[in-house]
Amino acid sequence: MTIPLTVSDLRQYEYCARIPYFTHVLGLQKRRPTTYKMEEGRLEHEHVNLLEERRSLRSYGLTRGERYFNVSLFSPVLQITGLLDMVIVTGDEVIPVEFKNDLHNRVGANHKRQLAAYSLLLEEKWQLPVNRAFVHFIPTRQSREVSLTQETKDQLLIQLNQLRVMLEREALPDATSKVGRCTDCEFRNFCPDIW
Ligand code: SF4
Numbered sequence: 001m002t003i004p005l006t007v008s009d010l011r012q013y014e015y016c017a018r019i020p021y022f023t024h025v026l027g028l029q030k031r032r033p034t035t036y037k038m039e040e041g042r043l044e045h046e047h048v049n050l051l052e053e054r055r056s057l058r059s060y061g062l063t064r065g066e067r068y069f070n071v072s073l074f075s076p077v078l079q080i081t082g083l084l085d086m087v088i089v090t091g092d093e094v095i096p097v098e099f100k101n102d103l104h105n106r107v108g109a110n111h112k113r114q115l116a117a118y119s120l121l122l123e124e125k126w127q128l129p130v131n132r133a134f135v136h137f138i139p140t141r142q143s144r145e146v147s148l149t150q151e152t153k154d155q156l157l158i159q160l161n162q163l164r165v166m167l168e169r170e171a172l173p174d175a176t177s178k179v180g181r182c183t184d185c186e187f188r189n190f191c192p193d194i195w
Contacts, residue, residue, distance in 0.1 A: 003164050007073075007082030007117040010156070013163045014110040015181065017173035020163060022187050025170050048099050048138055052086060060097075060134055060143060065090040073121040078160065084118050086136075094122045096133045103139050107146055111135065116156040119148045 003024070012019040023029035049069050057065050065088040073082045086097040096118040098111070119130035136143045166173055175194050176182070182194050 002079045003167050004079050004081070005160070005163065007080060007084075007114055007121070009163065010080075010117045010160060011110045011114040013159065014113040015108075016176035016185070017163075017166060018175060018191065019185075019187060020167065021173055022190060024167050026190075028187065028190070044101065044138060048136070049086075052136075057088070060088065060095070061145075062088065062090060065095075073118065073125060075121050075124050077124060078120060080117060080121060080160075082118055082121055084122075087122065089126060089128070092128065093132075094126045094128045094130050096122060096130065097136055097143075098133070099136050099138055101138050103137075105137050105140055105142055105144060107135050107144055112146060112152070113156060113159065115146055116148055116152045117160075120153060120156065 005020075009020045009024070012023075052067070052069070057063065057067075068087045068089070069085070071084045071087045073084060074080070084096055085099045088095040088097060096115055098115065098118075100111070115133040115135075119133065122128075122130050131148055133146045133148055134143045135146060175191055179194065182188050182191065185191075188194070
């Protein structure tokens with residue numbers, strides 16, 4: 001049976017392969033309580049939705065399009081679910097938009113992977129091409145365009161397959177080589193080999 005996954009799993013897999021191992025194989029995420037910071041982030045996203053409804057599409061370089069917020073997505077083909085902050089549908093293309101809390105307007109490799117996953121889910125749902133996305137940064141109120149090429153989508157499918165193989169084997173993967181990511185990681189107590 002195909003292991004059902006989320007877009008967040010793919011983003012986290014790019015960040016550190018151990019995170020989806022901990023959440024899927026050991027079920028650790030299910031025990032995590034909702035923290036004050038998480039609740040604060042949820043409220044902030046709701047506030048941005050209200051602001052975004054009044055914002056002109058011209059800030060995305062568009063003259064027309066319909067906006068949809070908190071869009072639930074599911075691909076029966078890929079067995080992936082996702083919840084996207086915003087979608088713009090122009091009639092000849094669909095554009096995913098993610099809201100992020102980053103003061104430096106950075107789009108990391110894990111976020112690009114996340115947007116590539118959304119692009120596949122949106123193409124399946126709307127039957128329209130997805131060739132680009134936007135990341136809207138909440139603190140600076142600026143947006144950055146991210147190109148979504150066929151190569152990016154093909155890479156995503158390869159990584160999706162690698163992730164499922166790793167989960168089926170149930171073998172602890174290597175820790176991330178970027179040790180700076182471990183400092184604030186909520187799973188660091190489960191990684192004694194990194195200290
Ligand atoms: S502590 Fe480091 S190695 Fe362990 S899960 Fe977190 S990021 Fe990965």
